[in-house]
Amino acid sequence: MRHGAWKAAPVICALLLLAACSAGDGRRRADATQYGLGHAAPAESVAREAVAIAPDGAGLPAGSGTAAAGATLFAQQCAVCHGAKGEGLAPFPKLIGREPREGFPFGRDARLARTVGNYWPYPTTVFDYIRRAMPYTAPGSLSADQVYSLTAYLLAANEIITTDAVMDARTLPLVRMPARDRFVRDDRRGGPEVR
């Protein structure tokens, strides 16, 4: 009915407007006032502090490393907690190991150790985490070459790259991790269904 449709128009408009607002991330609702507080962050401060590495490699520094150099560093700096073969000395985690090679049965067996080789989905996370947090008692003490070398060692020891592969800002993001496709976005939404 034409008359009914005309009467419904404002409701439809309101619903569309509501949908447009809720589809965004809410930035239109934010306090728009410029308070003049804080100060400009100098480019050199940002460059010094912004240490995060993205999966596409953004943020990776210049430098390079290989598994051979990484093996020496691992023995000197990491084995005391993670074991000579990266097997993990409790409570410090195991880093090396691809078992079980079939499937991804971690949800069915809580005893399985999650390693860089069998669980970590992105190679860039290895570099990012070592540079942020390791060695545990002296974080930030490794050079970019050393972090690349340790990353190369862990990836090679987990049989993901060859032992002679050179890791740098170009090659590291291209490494394909075995668990890459195992991760799915959370599908819980509240409501009566338990997920």
Added chain:
Amino acid sequence: MTPLPDESESRPALERDAGVSRRAMLAAAAGLVGGAVLASTGGAQKPVAAPPSRPAPVAPPASAPAPGGPARLIGTPTTPVGGRSPFITAGRAPTGETNGASFTPLQELTGTITPADLHFERHHAGVPSIDPARHELMVHGLVDRPMAFTLDDLRRFPSVTRTHFLECSGNGRSAYRTPKGEMSPQMVDGLTSNSEWTGVPLATLLTQVGVHDDAAWCLAEGGDACLLARSVPLTKAYDDALVVYAQNGEPIRPENGFPMRLLLPGWEGNMNVKWLRRIELGREPWMTRWETSKYTDPLPNDTARLFSFELDAKSIITSPAFPAKLSGPGWWPIRGLAWSGRGTITRVEVSTDGGRRWTNAELRRPVLTRAHTRFELPWKWDGSEAVIMSRATDETGYVQPTRQQLVSVRGPGTDYHFNEIRGWRIRADGSVLYEAGAVAAGGGK
């Protein structure tokens, strides 16, 4: 892996200290709502691994109280910072690890606010010592104006004050994986606490820097030794995220993020980055170690759930609970806490027969969104063995699942978000033991 306490850390200490006079016991209990809880758990319980920085409690008088009692003696003078009664020994446990967790003694608390010095801790590289005069929060990336804010700057923005719980998403792991009777509410679920927080909406800070239209995520990074970092979708940043600098009316304590931390109401504790030093705006998540290797949920179908931010509805009875011992049949109020990361708690049901029949408990007001809610049900114990349990429902209609339901959808190896129904078995002798979510056949929803 979050270290979890074993039974040695919270030993039952049910015997009353013979040196404590009846009058002193009553005085200590009268100072708190729920004195019955204290009396039932032993007002003179042994210290539970007090943190080393805490002043040693003054020993209660060993014998021979003054004639006429304390009301006939001049007391101690005023002091700059108050302490607890020497008769009160509630403490976090376990303690002493830089990469570890300490649990809130839920069974010792009443109401909903957790005292700041009993708020649970989870650190990945210890508590940093930060001089606020030398600390800045840098906001940069896909923005028009990269900026830095000091604590003084934050305090000059319009403030908001809100009450919210925090919970480590690993809370309840040992009760799920290795349940045993001798577990207190602290050991089962002590990685949750509830505070009144004051700070600035993150949205206000984002307005100051001018976020680009193509930005969809931000990275929040802490100033601890591991530079803990998590990716946060901008929807949350603009919805209800806060950068907070105060907790329960005072500056945030160092172990909770001094001088400033991120607060994402209802989202897993790890994302509420403490000692916040940097927010970077970008198009995609960074896939940090704490959102890939850790804080992901492996499922029985050979996948793992990523970005499981919200904490689903949950509840636990905190009294009566291990290590309490009921002195005999009679009135024993059933009290506990319920919370949901998705909004308000709309109902808490309590069963006193192992899950066959359920009764609505009273919710203590105010019932706040994404905050601990106190429930209570009067209960007259007849002296026979009973299993009591609680079941929370939130505003989305989500009902706290049974253990069987959770295991069937998540599997035994799931690593976070353990919100199955918890219970307590009260034995005929009055002792109370943790009951790992058992629900009578057909009784659970």
